[in-house]
Amino acid sequence: MTDNIGSDGTRTFAAGEIKVLKFADISIDLDLINKSATVSSTDLASLIELYIAYMNRVPDAEGLSYWIDQMKAGMSLEDMGKIFYSAAVANASLTGYLPNASNDDFVRTVYKNVLARSTPDAEGLAFWVNSLNTGAATRGTLVKSMLASAHTFKGDATYGWVYDLLTNRIAVAYEHTVSQGVTYNSTSDAITIGKAISGAVTATDTTAAETAIDDLMADKRAASATIVSGAVSMGNVVSDGTVSAYRVANGVKGTFITSAKVDFNGQYTLNLGAYTGPVLIEVSGGTYKDPATSAIASVSSPMRTAIANATGAVKANITPYTEAAVVNASVASGGLTAINITVSFDNVNTKLGFDIRITRPANIAQKSNDFATSKSTGYGVYLGTLAQYKAEKVIANYNQAIADAAAMLAAVQPFMSNEYIQQAANNYVANANAQNIGAAKLVCLPPDPYVLVTVPWRCDSGMTPPTVKCSAPNVLQNGICISPGTTAPINLAKTWTGTWNWTGAATQCSNLTLNNGGPLTFSLNQSGSTFSGSVTANGVQTYSTPSCQVTNTGSRTGSVSGTLSGNTVKWTMTLNGVGYTGNGSVSNGVMAGSVVRDSVGGSGAFNLQ
Numbered sequence: 001m002t003d004n005i006g007s008d009g010t011r012t013f014a015a016g017e018i019k020v021l022k023f024a025d026i027s028i029d030l031d032l033i034n035k036s037a038t039v040s041s042t043d044l045a046s047l048i049e050l051y052i053a054y055m056n057r058v059p060d061a062e063g064l065s066y067w068i069d070q071m072k073a074g075m076s077l078e079d080m081g082k083i084f085y086s087a088a089v090a091n092a093s094l095t096g097y098l099p100n101a102s103n104d105d106f107v108r109t110v111y112k113n114v115l116a117r118s119t120p121d122a123e124g125l126a127f128w129v130n131s132l133n134t135g136a137a138t139r140g141t142l143v144k145s146m147l148a149s150a151h152t153f154k155g156d157a158t159y160g161w162v163y164d165l166l167t168n169r170i171a172v173a174y175e176h177t178v179s180q181g182v183t184y185n186s187t188s189d190a191i192t193i194g195k196a197i198s199g200a201v202t203a204t205d206t207t208a209a210e211t212a213i214d215d216l217m218a219d220k221r222a223a224s225a226t227i228v229s230g231a232v233s234m235g236n237v238v239s240d241g242t243v244s245a246y247r248v249a250n251g252v253k254g255t256f257i258t259s260a261k262v263d264f265n266g267q268y269t270l271n272l273g274a275y276t277g278p279v280l281i282e283v284s285g286g287t288y289k290d291p292a293t294s295a296i297a298s299v300s301s302p303m304r305t306a307i308a309n310a311t312g313a314v315k316a317n318i319t320p321y322t323e324a325a326v327v328n329a330s331v332a333s334g335g336l337t338a339i340n341i342t343v344s345f346d347n348v349n350t351k352l353g354f355d356i357r358i359t360r361p362a363n364i365a366q367k368s369n370d371f372a373t374s375k376s377t378g379y380g381v382y383l384g385t386l387a388q389y390k391a392e393k394v395i396a397n398y399n400q401a402i403a404d405a406a407a408m409l410a411a412v413q414p415f416m417s418n419e420y421i422q423q424a425a426n427n428y429v430a431n432a433n434a435q436n437i438g439a440a441k442l443v444c445l446p447p448d449p450y451v452l453v454t455v456p457w458r459c460d461s462g463m464t465p466p467t468v469k470c471s472a473p474n475v476l477q478n479g480i481c482i483s484p485g486t487t488a489p490i491n492l493a494k495t496w497t498g499t500w501n502w503t504g505a506a507t508q509c510s511n512l513t514l515n516n517g518g519p520l521t522f523s524l525n526q527s528g529s530t531f532s533g534s535v536t537a538n539g540v541q542t543y544s545t546p547s548c549q550v551t552n553t554g555s556r557t558g559s560v561s562g563t564l565s566g567n568t569v570k571w572t573m574t575l576n577g578v579g580y581t582g583n584g585s586v587s588n589g590v591m592a593g594s595v596v597r598d599s600v601g602g603s604g605a606f607n608l609q
Helices: 032-036 041-055 061-072 077-090 103-115 122-133 142-153 160-179 187-199 207-218 320-331 338-352 374-392 398-410 419-435
Strands: 020-022 026-029 182-184 227-231 242-249 252-261 267-271 277-284 287-289 296-298 303-310 313-315 475-477 480-482 495-505 513-527 530-537 542-544 549-551 556-565 568-575 578-587 590-597 601-608
Touching: 026 061, 032 061, 032 160, 041 061, 041 077, 041 103, 041 142, 041 160, 041 187, 061 077, 061 160, 061 182, 077 142, 103 122, 103 142, 122 142, 142 160, 160 187, 160 207, 182 187, 187 207, 227 303, 242 267, 252 267, 252 277, 303 320, 303 338, 320 338, 320 374, 320 398, 338 374, 338 398, 374 398, 374 419, 495 590, 513 556, 513 601, 530 568, 578 601
Parallel strands: 227 313
Antiparallel strands: 020 026, 026 182, 227 267, 242 252, 242 277, 277 303, 287 296, 475 480, 495 513, 495 601, 513 530, 530 556, 542 549, 556 568, 568 578, 578 590, 590 601
């Protein structure tokens, strides 16, 4: 970066001091996302639609910032529309608005550019032409009225797709212009690239437009370099971390290539130079706001993503789900080979319904994400769900939660068919919905191929998803879809609470009977047929041999481990150096059985759920 004011050297900038970064080809407005929050989401969407309607492109950050200022200064959308129309006519070859067009021709152009309808319906065409003929509207105000009408098509069997198209165009424009703050310094670039991005949006998908943003931006970079960029998110963006790229050789992490810092928006860019081929990328350090607990947390262990063949411009987000995909690729035969990376990421993409390396996750509990795409919102929901899962199971770090997710994603069953993931999703979305009061409602996740989750999403369509259903002939058991005649594995990995008791004579004091009992809590993790975890128990008694008196009758903490065979469970528990053995079974969510005290015997029971 060149210092144009002659103050070469080191300088520390205060947060928010730098508003715009200007390069040879583009400028990045770092403050537009904050400025956009000073107007309502409805007004911001209307400003974006003026660009789409009259200029046939997504806005540039500099222009949108100017019109936000004008709106805050009191200019109406109608007056802005008149100015936009004049500009559209002056650039008729690019916009299609000819200066000598009849009212009929003008309305047809609006239908084509704004509503993507090349052939208007006769009734609608006549209505809008009459509005112009009678002076009820002008060419500078009519578009606003037509857009307002189009937004009422939501859910309409015939024209509902028009509403979906407009919504998707706004979402993509928000991502490009507001979130990324892009202005192309060349007017021709602004028009050409802006039109290509807007034109790539459809009523059902934004992927092509999001890819176009990446591809068209890549054309501005050096053609010979391999550039990898993406978002780093744990459900909320990670900032200040370090992203490092490594070669992959013989299925394992190889030599270091380069590194870069994660910016305050959770974005990174790595220039791999002339290197092409498989690459492993990991982030270390950095902080984020935990989406489940709202606590400020650190990335305590590296989070990774991988690319089978990095060449040219490549998008590669880093999230817990990309880490899960890397975990599954690593344990496959041969390790991190190009084919294993491809298969593992494709599997996760299929399970979740979007590309985890390309789709930018939305921070859905923030009102600034009114314009997040459905896939972006879905990604945010899944990340928040995993954070909630970690919090509810009292898992100390993300490693175990990600290992659990990796196993679920590698299994035949749908990811959302796991009862604990469903519970976490339900609780997380309820909280996110509450925080989104007054902002855009959450949209539904892409339907799972096997199951519809039992989560009360606040969907744009107003739909409340049904309870879990398995595709025929599969049946639901223990929260998992299984084949008829088979038994679903029991998952003990959760917190079990209930009561226990034990009675036995003390061998050292034959006249003294010990009685244990009260509340009992197991917090368990499970790996296959074995499990382990922590214990909290009340009423544990010991005695003093010289006096034969009971002592230490308070609460104790300790550990437990055991095995599960079918529904039969065996465990050993240690409390303050005293051991107990339990034998029982698990049925209908209840773990119950008998307890004996090591070396003393006696008899007792436990009942947890």
